Amino acid sequence: MHATTASEPIPMTNRTTIERRSERELVITRTFHGPARILFQAWTTPELLKRWWAPRSYGITLQSCEADVRVGGTCRFVFGGGTVFYGRYLEVTPHSRLVWTNEEGGDAGFVTTVTFEEIAGTTRVVVHELHPSKEALDEARASGVEPGTVEAFEQLDELLVALGASEGSS
Amino acid sequence: MVQYDQPELDASFAALSDATRRGVLGQLGRADASITDLATTFHMTLTGMKKHVTVLEQAGLVTTKKVGRVRTCTLGPRRLEEVTAWIEEYRQLWDARFDELDQVVEELKQKEKDKDDARDNSE
Numbered sequence: 001m002h003a004t005t006a007s008e009p010i011p012m013t014n015r016t017t018i019e020r021r022s023e024r025e026l027v028i029t030r031t032f033h034g035p036a037r038i039l040f041q042a043w044t045t046p047e048l049l050k051r052w053w054a055p056r057s058y059g060i061t062l063q064s065c066e067a068d069v070r071v072g073g074t075c076r077f078v079f080g081g082g083t084v085f086y087g088r089y090l091e092v093t094p095h096s097r098l099v100w101t102n103e104e105g106g107d108a109g110f111v112t113t114v115t116f117e118e119i120a121g122t123t124r125v126v127v128h129e130l131h132p133s134k135e136a137l138d139e140a141r142a143s144g145v146e147p148g149t150v151e152a153f154e155q156l157d158e159l160l161v162a163l164g165a166s167e168g169s170s
Numbered sequence: 171m172v173q174y175d176q177p178e179l180d181a182s183f184a185a186l187s188d189a190t191r192r193g194v195l196g197q198l199g200r201a202d203a204s205i206t207d208l209a210t211t212f213h214m215t216l217t218g219m220k221k222h223v224t225v226l227e228q229a230g231l232v233t234t235k236k237v238g239r240v241r242t243c244t245l246g247p248r249r250l251e252e253v254t255a256w257i258e259e260y261r262q263l264w265d266a267r268f269d270e271l272d273q274v275v276e277e278l279k280q281k282e283k284d285k286d287d288a289r290d291n292s293e
Contacts, residue, residue, distance in 0.1 A: 015265075016261055016264050016265035016268050017261070018258075018260060018261035020257060026257075026260070028260075028261070028264045030264075030265075030268045032271070032272060032275050033272075033275070033276075034275040034276075038275055038278045038279060038282070039275065041278060042271060042274045042275060048274055048278075051273075051274055052267060052270035052271040052273070053267060054267075055263070055266035055267045055269070055270050056270065058263065058266055125268075127264070
């Protein structure tokens with residue numbers, strides 16, 4: 001047995017990056033210290049997904065997590081707050097690529113493509129989200145941020161409109 | 171991969187620091203307008219309005235397009251909501267998620283290693 005490995009600090013060379021590639025696309029990237037087959041296993045095994053998809057530091061919990069990972073198979077995540085996330089797998093290529101649809105409450109949602117690229121024992125994971133429209137992306141993401149931030153900027157938006165109206169009508 | 175280009179952000183906030191320019195954004199939020207329309211609405215000279223529009227354009231808040239002799243202004247790609255921090259908050263969510271995934275990966279690696287070691291020992 002090698003008891004040391006688990007307690008060794010994970011090198012902090014890998015930062016999660018995000019890029020808005022276009023009005024409808026978001027790309028999230030991170031490199032992990034492990035082979036692609038292990039990453040793929042963590043993304044496709046319900047018991048494992050349940051352990052990392054809802055980060056503890058966010059106070060989010062997953063009540064249940066079902067994933068039938070094959071083309072046409074569905075996944076269903078139930079969060080602590082009662083939100084149900086539902087998706088369907090469009091592409092499943094072992095150890096390299098996963099594509100699924102994201103739906104909530106029956107709305108046509110966005111499509112997530114995840115690629116796993118192994119380089120010398122590390123794996124670069126690229127999460128690509130394609131939203132149906134710019135508005136859909138803004139709405140989906142705005143609902144996930146701190147409520148205060150959105151409110152503050154909504155108020156600023158309103159202020160600008162009010163300023164425009166008062167100056168425009170004079 | 172840069173989410174927020176600092177000079178661009180500075181330009182956005184500088185552009186927003188002027189009451190007339192905020193008014194122009196409010197106006198364009200309701201309908202596109204020519205520079206002449208905007209000059210009339212805000213009781214300014216054409217040259218004065220052109221200067222404001224140029225500042226907004228450089229900040230990415232407004233785009234202009236010339237059709238014939240009329241230059242029409244519309245709200246630009248750097249809409250106000252894009253100046254918000256949602257993209258960074260979303261990055262942090264994925265970062266937290268990936269920190270947990272790191273733990274899972276380490277565990278799976280360890281399990282594989284233990285299995286290999288057990289096999290080596292039994293051989």
